[in-house]
Amino acid sequence: xxxxxxxxxxxxxxxxxxxxxxxxxxxxxxxxxxxxxxxxxxxxxxxxxxxxxxxxxxxxxxxxxxxxxxxxxxxxxxxxxxxxxxxxxxxxxxxxxxxxxxxxxxxxxxxxxxxxxxxxxxxxxxxxxxxxxxxxxxxxxxxxxxxxxxxxxxxxxxxxxxxxx
Amino acid sequence: xxxxxxxxxxxxxxxxxxxxxxxxxxxxxxxxxxxxxxxxxxxxxxxxxxxxxxxxxxxxxxxxxxxxxxxxxxxxxxxxxxxxxxxxxxxxxxxxxxxxxxxxxxxxxxxxxxxxxxxxxxxxxxxxxxxxxxxxxxxxxxxxxxxxxxxxxxxxxxxxxxxxxxxxxxxxxxxxxxxxxxxxxxxxxxxxxxxxxxxxxxxxxxxxxxxxxxxxxxxxxxxxxxxxxxxxxxxxxxxxxxxxxxxxxxxxxxxxxxxxxxxxxxxxxxxxxxxxxxxxxxxxxxxxxxxxxxxxxxxxxxxxxxxxxxxxxxxxxxxxxxxxxxxxxxxxxxxxxxxxxxxxxxxxxxxxxxxxxxxxxxxxxxxxxxxxxxxxxxxxxxxxxxxxxxxxxxxxxxxxxxxxxxxxxxxxxxxxxxxxxxxxxxxxxxxxxxxxxxxxxxxxxxxxxxxxxxxxxxxxxxxxxxxxxxxxxxxxxxxxxxxxxxxxxxxxxxxxxxxxxxxxxxxxxxxxxxxxxxxxxxxxxxxxxxxxxxxxxxxxxxxxxxxxxxxxxxxxxxxxxxxxxxxxxxxxxxx
Numbered sequence: 001x002x003x004x005x006x007x008x009x010x011x012x013x014x015x016x017x018x019x020x021x022x023x024x025x026x027x028x029x030x031x032x033x034x035x036x037x038x039x040x041x042x043x044x045x046x047x048x049x050x051x052x053x054x055x056x057x058x059x060x061x062x063x064x065x066x067x068x069x070x071x072x073x074x075x076x077x078x079x080x081x082x083x084x085x086x087x088x089x090x091x092x093x094x095x096x097x098x099x100x101x102x103x104x105x106x107x108x109x110x111x112x113x114x115x116x117x118x119x120x121x122x123x124x125x126x127x128x129x130x131x132x133x134x135x136x137x138x139x140x141x142x143x144x145x146x147x148x149x150x151x152x153x154x155x156x157x158x159x160x161x162x163x164x165x
Numbered sequence: 166x167x168x169x170x171x172x173x174x175x176x177x178x179x180x181x182x183x184x185x186x187x188x189x190x191x192x193x194x195x196x197x198x199x200x201x202x203x204x205x206x207x208x209x210x211x212x213x214x215x216x217x218x219x220x221x222x223x224x225x226x227x228x229x230x231x232x233x234x235x236x237x238x239x240x241x242x243x244x245x246x247x248x249x250x251x252x253x254x255x256x257x258x259x260x261x262x263x264x265x266x267x268x269x270x271x272x273x274x275x276x277x278x279x280x281x282x283x284x285x286x287x288x289x290x291x292x293x294x295x296x297x298x299x300x301x302x303x304x305x306x307x308x309x310x311x312x313x314x315x316x317x318x319x320x321x322x323x324x325x326x327x328x329x330x331x332x333x334x335x336x337x338x339x340x341x342x343x344x345x346x347x348x349x350x351x352x353x354x355x356x357x358x359x360x361x362x363x364x365x366x367x368x369x370x371x372x373x374x375x376x377x378x379x380x381x382x383x384x385x386x387x388x389x390x391x392x393x394x395x396x397x398x399x400x401x402x403x404x405x406x407x408x409x410x411x412x413x414x415x416x417x418x419x420x421x422x423x424x425x426x427x428x429x430x431x432x433x434x435x436x437x438x439x440x441x442x443x444x445x446x447x448x449x450x451x452x453x454x455x456x457x458x459x460x461x462x463x464x465x466x467x468x469x470x471x472x473x474x475x476x477x478x479x480x481x482x483x484x485x486x487x488x489x490x491x492x493x494x495x496x497x498x499x500x501x502x503x504x505x506x507x508x509x510x511x512x513x514x515x516x517x518x519x520x521x522x523x524x525x526x527x528x529x530x531x532x533x534x535x536x537x538x539x540x541x542x543x544x545x546x547x548x549x550x551x552x553x554x555x556x557x558x559x560x561x562x563x564x565x566x567x568x569x570x571x572x573x574x575x576x577x578x579x580x581x582x583x584x585x586x587x588x589x590x591x592x593x594x595x596x597x598x599x600x601x602x603x604x605x606x607x608x609x610x611x612x613x614x615x616x617x618x619x620x621x622x623x624x625x626x627x628x629x630x631x632x633x634x635x636x637x638x639x640x641x642x643x644x645x646x647x648x649x650x651x652x653x654x655x656x657x658x659x660x661x662x663x664x665x666x667x668x669x670x671x672x673x674x675x676x677x678x679x680x681x682x683x684x685x686x687x688x689x690x691x692x693x694x695x696x697x698x699x700x701x702x703x704x705x706x707x708x709x710x711x712x713x714x715x716x717x718x719x720x721x722x723x724x725x726x727x728x729x730x731x732x733x734x735x736x737x738x739x740x
Contacts, residue, residue: 051347055740064330065740066354069346074337 017045021053025060032063035071039078047083054080084119084126086164089143093132100154101140105129107154108142111161125161171237178233186217186228186239197241198250198279200257201316202229203365204681206326212316213253214279217241225249251283259290261368262311268369273678275367276314295339302350304529305358305374305522310342313370319343319362326667328642329472331356343370346740355475355739357641359468359665360522360546360674373522373546373675377553380543383514384427391514392502393428394494394573395419397435398520398584398670399547401691405677405684406551407561412687414695417566422554423518424567432498433569434517435576437490438583438592440713441465442704444730445487446597447721449660453630458482460636460651460658463589465489467527468665468674470734472641477648478736483661486731490583491517491524492533494573495540496729501717502573514542518550520584520673523665535729546675575709578696585689586639586669587614587621590662594625594635595703602628609702615693617668617682619643635660640667 024041028034038061042053049072058065072078090096090105105116108127112120119126135141138150142160149160170179171189178193185208190197201212210227217228220238225246228239240246258280265271297310317334320343324330331354335344345354363371383389404413423431449461464470464485473480488496495517499510517524521544527533528541545553554561569575579595582588591611598606613623614637621637636658638644644663650656666672668685671692701707718725 054346058740064324064333065346066330066333066335066344067324070333070335073335 014046014050018052018056021045021056022060025057029060030062032061035061035063035068036075039068039072043078048079048081050082051080079117081117081119081126082123084123086125086145087143088125088127088161089130089133090127091131091133091135091139091141091143092129093136093139095136095139096132096141099139103154104140104142104152104157107157108161111158124164169233169235171233171235171239173239174241180233184233186219186226186231186233186237187215189233190217190228190239190241195241197228198282199229200254200275200279200314200367201318203318203321206365207318207321209317212257212314214250214283216246216249216253218243218246247283251285254280254283254285255289257314258285258288259292260294261314262294263288264312268312269372269375270366270369270678274369295341297342298344298348300344300350300352301374302352303356303358303374303526304352305525306351306356306360306363306371307374308343308351308371310344310370312368313343314368315341315343316367317343318365318367319371322361322365326640326642327357327359327361327665328645329355329357329359332362355737357468357471357475357665358523358526358674359472359641361666362674363522364672364674364676364678364680373549374525375549376525376543376545377549377556380516380545380553383516383542388512389514390429390508390512391427391516392430392432392498393423393426393516393518394432394434394437394491395423395518395550396491396520396584396670397438397581397588397692398673398676398688399518399550400581400695401584401671401688402520402676403547403551406548407554409562410687411684412691414691415561416695417568418561418564419567420569421564421567422559422561425559425564426553426557428516430502430570431567432494432573433576434491434494434519435580435583436569436573436707436709437494437497438465438580439577439704439707439710440493440730441487441490441583442579442589442592442596443710443714443721444726445485446593446600446704448485448487449593449597450601451722453633453659460661461485462661463487463593463663464732465583465589466523466663466665466670467521468523469641469644469663471523471526471737472644472665473648474735474737475739476645477652480648480651481734481736483651484734486733488533488730488732489524489527491519491544492527492540492732493730495528495533495542496536497573497713497717499536499538499540500729501713505572510536510538513538515540517541517544518547519544520547520670520676521666522546522674524675532732532735535732547673547677548675551677572709572712575707576699577704577707578699578702579704580707581695581699582692584670584692585615586617586664587611587637587662588669588692589664590614590635590637590660592704593660593662594633596705597633598625598627599703599705601630604628606703614662615689617686620647633660634658635662637662639664639669639672641665 025038028038058068092101142149142152178189180189200214208229210230215228216225218240300308400416404415462483495515503510524544579592625633638647671688672685
């Protein structure tokens with residue numbers, strides 16, 4: 001199934017991306033203070049931060065691996081879980097929360113059998129929470145990739161998600 | 166002017182530029198409570214227990230990080246300060262398990278002490294508590310994150326002093342925990358088991374793995390022949406657990422207590438330290454004469470061994486192949502001594518009392534079974550040994566001095582200084598010099614290698630060989646610096662001594678808490694004074710050592726030595 005997929009990340013295997021990682025972090029070699037920059041690059045490359053990438057960054061930048069993991073686990077932007085082909089971001093900003101964002105989220109979690117921060121087993125969706133996407137007038141709002149959905153009712157959710165393969 | 170004058174509680178104090186308010190208060194004998202602060206290691210103002218009021222500054226400031234400034238007026242004892250400090254501690258307690266009565270650090274807990282000092286007499290905030298992991302993966306160290314107060318002392322000592330960085334803060338906010346990478350246990354990562362984290366932990370979150378029950382079980386089993394041995398550094402620190410000031414030598418009472426606990430034989434690791442010197446000294450001369458791998462690096466410190474295996478596996482051929490002294494003694498108990506006494510080694514239990522948590526791991530290494538059995542069955546730290554003495558109701562302070570048993574108890578001054586940084590080097594030089602030249606060494610005090618400088622170097626002219634260049638490092642951060650010098654080829658050393666813990670074994674991870682530079686120095690002085698007081702001060706003069714070579718080992722580096730006293734090492738990776 002992955003081989004048929006149009007997205008580039010699925011065409012190139014993770015192993016094949018490591019030489020590119022090495023190139024990308026070359027300029028940060030031996031510079032522990034540039035850890036976050038290197039992690040950003042790696043996450044953009046892989047879609048998440050695989051263990052092996054963390055070890056390479058630790059080695060090249062001369063930062064202990066425990067510190068690398070500490071930084072990754074501190075910043076919510078970084079993920080150690082592979083991302084799905086499509087990202088779902090349920091808004092839990094004040095307006096969306098008041099108008100039922102939490103129920104939207106629970107429905108998504110239940111239907112996809114995963115939790116916030118998680119990815120479905122078939123790597124189709126990753127589920128995250130965001131705090132306000134500036135669509136308060138449409139609350140409760142949800143993003144799938146770059147598409148904004150407003151006034152999301154829990155009964156409508158599967159209909160939306162079915163559009164994404 | 167390089168000094169600053171400020172007033173604390175109306176009292177004028179003069180301190181050096183660069184001092185903190187806490188330094189100034191100490192100088193004025195004004196007590197400011199602290200929790201995350203650790204002299205020589207960490208000052209980060211995280212716990213907010215050392216808050217003080219400064220005139221003209223609205224918010225209270227942390228004394229451990231705030232600089233002392235000319236003309237500053239500080240108050241450490243106002244209602245605002247007392248309330249704020251108490252509040253900080255109450256917040257920590259609101260997320261603490263309150264298992265004080267059953268905690269290993271009961272009565273020696275800094276949180277307990279500070280809560281009492283600040284008059285915390287009720288728990289005002291009861292809410293959800295964060296859930297921490299309990300890590301029992303290491304044979305040396307046990308961590309209970311539920312008790313952790315996130316002071317970061319362990320993280321800092323592991324990174325800044327030991328350069329190991331096995332531990333770091335993981336996660337954020339309420340879910341923050343101190344952990345190795347990838348949520349692994351300490352037993353699964355590049356941890357050296359040095360136990361410095363357990364020394365600096367203010368609470369009971371990091372302790373040695375408790376092996377006392379296993380030793381009690383052996384002692385109560387009539388079919389077991391139980392042997393105890395004590396490391397050199399234990400006698401210089403054990404007294405602290407019984408109210409003696411640091412630096413009190415309690416050799417006689419230590420031996421008497423061991424006998425009262427019911428051990429069948431009381432041997433001394435110092436005997437094996439002398440043996441180590443004969444073997445290692447011979448190894449050094451052999452490598453020098455035959456062009457073997459130099460510098461030769463000592464191998465007595467199992468924290469250091471695990472460090473080099475993880476971080477410098479390419480340098481492993483430099484290590485002496487000698488086992489650490491207590492492992493040598495264990496192997497000899499179950500062979501030489503078992504045969505001599507007609508005891509089946511299967512029924513023998515060897516217990517080592519060590520200043521060290523890393524030796525708990527060491528005795529479980531698969532290569533430490535050359536006697537055909539586990540050479541050393543259990544390792545107890547100085548702290549655990551003290552605990553057993555207390556549990557047994559032994560009145561330590563009023564014990565008559567005891568003695569060790571033969572044939573593996575007698576020791577020289579060279580052995581006893583093994584417990585301090587530079588001691589193994591000094592002991593080796595005393596013997597190697599005489600072995601190499603055949604002449605008597607008159608001035609045997611190699612003071613150049615003593616003391617707490619991180620890296621010490623000396624050049625000793627030896628007739629027939631030339632100048633012997635030696636170096637000594639203690640603390641793994643300093644060891645790393647020396648290894649880098651070896652790798653770059655800039656240093657032409659012949660012989661290097663490394664001890665994993667700052668100060669050497671006197672500051673070992675299994676020693677009584679607290680430990681600081683002053684206490685390390687006092688403990689080392691106790692060992693050097695014992696050295697001075699002994700009849701024999703060179704390992705090769707030990708009559709029992711001569712005897713064991715005659716009766717059993719035959720010759721240094723011989724076949725028996727090779728089998729029982731030497732070992733090999735395992736390259737390990739960093740992740």
